[in-house]
Amino acid sequence: xxxxxxxxxxxxxxxxxxxxxxxxxxxxxxxxxxxxxxxxxxxxxxxxxxxxxxxxxxxxxxxxxxxxxxxxxxxxxxxxxxxxxxxxxxxxxxxxxxxxxxxxxxxxxxxxxxxxxxxxxxxxxxxxxxxxxxxxxxxxxxxxxxxxxxxxxxxxxxxx
Amino acid sequence: xxxxxxxxxxxxxxxxxxxxxxxxxxxxxxxxxxxxxxxxxxxxxxxxxxxxxxxxxxxxxxxxxxxxxxxxxxxxxxxxxxxxxxxxxxxxxxxxxxxxxxxxxxxxxxxxxxxxxxxxxxxxxxxxxxxxxxxxxxxxxxxxxxxxxxxxxxxxxxxxxxxxxxxxxxxxxxxxxxxxxxxxxxxxxxxxxxxxxxxxxxxxxxxxxxxxxxxxxxxxxxxxxxxxxxxxxxxxxxxxxxxxxxxxxxxxxxxxxxxxxxxxxxxxxxxxxxxxxxxxxxxxxxxxxxxxxxxxxxxxxxxxxxxxx
Numbered sequence: 001x002x003x004x005x006x007x008x009x010x011x012x013x014x015x016x017x018x019x020x021x022x023x024x025x026x027x028x029x030x031x032x033x034x035x036x037x038x039x040x041x042x043x044x045x046x047x048x049x050x051x052x053x054x055x056x057x058x059x060x061x062x063x064x065x066x067x068x069x070x071x072x073x074x075x076x077x078x079x080x081x082x083x084x085x086x087x088x089x090x091x092x093x094x095x096x097x098x099x100x101x102x103x104x105x106x107x108x109x110x111x112x113x114x115x116x117x118x119x120x121x122x123x124x125x126x127x128x129x130x131x132x133x134x135x136x137x138x139x140x141x142x143x144x145x146x147x148x149x150x151x152x153x154x155x156x157x158x159x160x
Numbered sequence: 161x162x163x164x165x166x167x168x169x170x171x172x173x174x175x176x177x178x179x180x181x182x183x184x185x186x187x188x189x190x191x192x193x194x195x196x197x198x199x200x201x202x203x204x205x206x207x208x209x210x211x212x213x214x215x216x217x218x219x220x221x222x223x224x225x226x227x228x229x230x231x232x233x234x235x236x237x238x239x240x241x242x243x244x245x246x247x248x249x250x251x252x253x254x255x256x257x258x259x260x261x262x263x264x265x266x267x268x269x270x271x272x273x274x275x276x277x278x279x280x281x282x283x284x285x286x287x288x289x290x291x292x293x294x295x296x297x298x299x300x301x302x303x304x305x306x307x308x309x310x311x312x313x314x315x316x317x318x319x320x321x322x323x324x325x326x327x328x329x330x331x332x333x334x335x336x337x338x339x340x341x342x343x344x345x346x347x348x349x350x351x352x353x354x355x356x357x358x359x360x361x362x363x364x365x366x367x368x369x370x371x372x373x374x375x376x377x378x379x380x381x382x383x384x385x386x387x388x389x390x391x392x393x394x395x396x397x398x399x400x401x402x403x404x405x406x407x408x409x410x411x412x413x414x415x416x417x418x419x420x421x422x423x424x425x426x427x428x429x430x431x432x433x434x435x436x437x438x439x440x441x442x443x444x445x446x447x448x449x450x451x452x453x454x455x456x457x458x459x460x461x462x463x464x465x466x467x468x469x
Contacts, residue, residue: 041428042427042428042429043428045424045428046428049418049422049424049428052418052422053412053414053415053417053418054414055412055414139418139421139422139424140421140422140423140443142422143421143422143423143424143430143431143439144423146423146424146430147423147430147431147432147436147439150430150431150432150436151431151432151433151436154432156395156396156432156433157396
């Protein structure tokens with residue numbers, strides 16, 4: 001009986017996915033791409049962040065390059081990375097993404113937050129290569145820029 | 161037989177009277193005790209930020225403008241817990257709906273004893289279970305600062321609590337059993353940085369209110385201090401921030417201080433959820449205070465993350 005129920009549940013899931021199977025695959029690729037974008041942010045933030053913490057020596061050239069990269073990432077047109085139907089409440093995506101449906105239901109709030117991030121990174125790109133104190137002083141505004149979206153539009157991490 | 165019955169009745173009455181007395185709100189902090197500690201506005205702002213007052217008392221859906229402005233403290237945020245829903249009150253200096261008529265001793269009694277000017281117990285959703293470790297000086301400074309904030313007229317909403325939690329008097333017993341104004345961790349001889357971190361985390365910062373597990377009566381489990389716990393608002397769990405490998409074991413002091421300033425984790429992910437509001441506050445502290453908090457968090461006993469399900 002239990003087994004039968006299990007099979008029935010599987011069939012329901014499969015048929016639900018069947019109709020949108022091709023789309024689901026595309027969406028997963030898109031989600032992978034936007035997560036890669038986040039990794040690129042993190043990689044460049046690591047360069048300036050470790051200097052701010054004093055873990056690596058301050059290098060003006062490296063810092064300026066990383067800050068310029070961060071700005072380039074923010075300026076890149078990433079509209080196609082955020083299609084409708086790619087949030088964690090969409091079918092089959094619960095374990096793939098933490099993007100909340102509010103991204104789409106509260107538009108244009110996300111775009112406004114992204115503009116704030118770009119503005120913060122424009123400033124950061126002008127100060128990061130000056131000296132260590134300027135780099136340190138600029139980190140908070142960059143963090144605020146990232147937080148702008150991550151506070152409202154990303155679900156809490158599930159515990160393993 | 162009759163005597164026996166009388167004795168039992170007497171004992172029961174005695175016990176009831178005892179419980180009634182224990183549950184009585186504690187006497188107020190006297191004005192005399194505060195006479196020697198005039199409030200300092202600048203230091204009060206620092207206490208305000210480490211105390212995280214704005215995080216709970218700002219209006220619901222308030223948008224942080226990412227500047228140094230202080231949000232209105234008019235309350236209204238709702239906190240759903242297993243005991244019912246608490247609504248943060250108005251703590252602006254408005255005389256009719258806020259705390260504008262409070263004396264400093266009434267303010268101190270609220271923070272340190274969890275007792276209102278009307279002599280009623282507060283629910284520990286208001287974290288006096290940590291604030292009771294604050295110095296009178298910090299309380300007086302905080303009062304001076306809050307007095308300068310704009311008054312907003314907004315009548316308080318009632319908490320929506322389930323019986324028997326709706327009976328405030330019962331909180332007296334709860335306080336008697338669970339209130340612990342002493343230091344949580346005994347470091348013996350500690351340097352001034354560690355002492356400062358201890359004061360900030362255990363007292364005004366009230367980190368343990370969310371980051372420590374609670375028992376079925378909602379009291380902090382001090383044996384698993386800062387070991388993380390269920391989210392009182394029911395959404396996932398709150399991280400372990402003790403130096404265990406399931407907590408901040410891999411974080412350096414510099415990592416913690418940076419996180420409390422810019423919000424970046426050692427992996428350069430960024431703070432989210434409720435903690436984002438907390439970092440908004442800790443970012444405004446002196447760098448030396450963030451360093452002190454980090455030193456404390458690396459010095460406390462490592463406890464394994466509590467199982468929440």
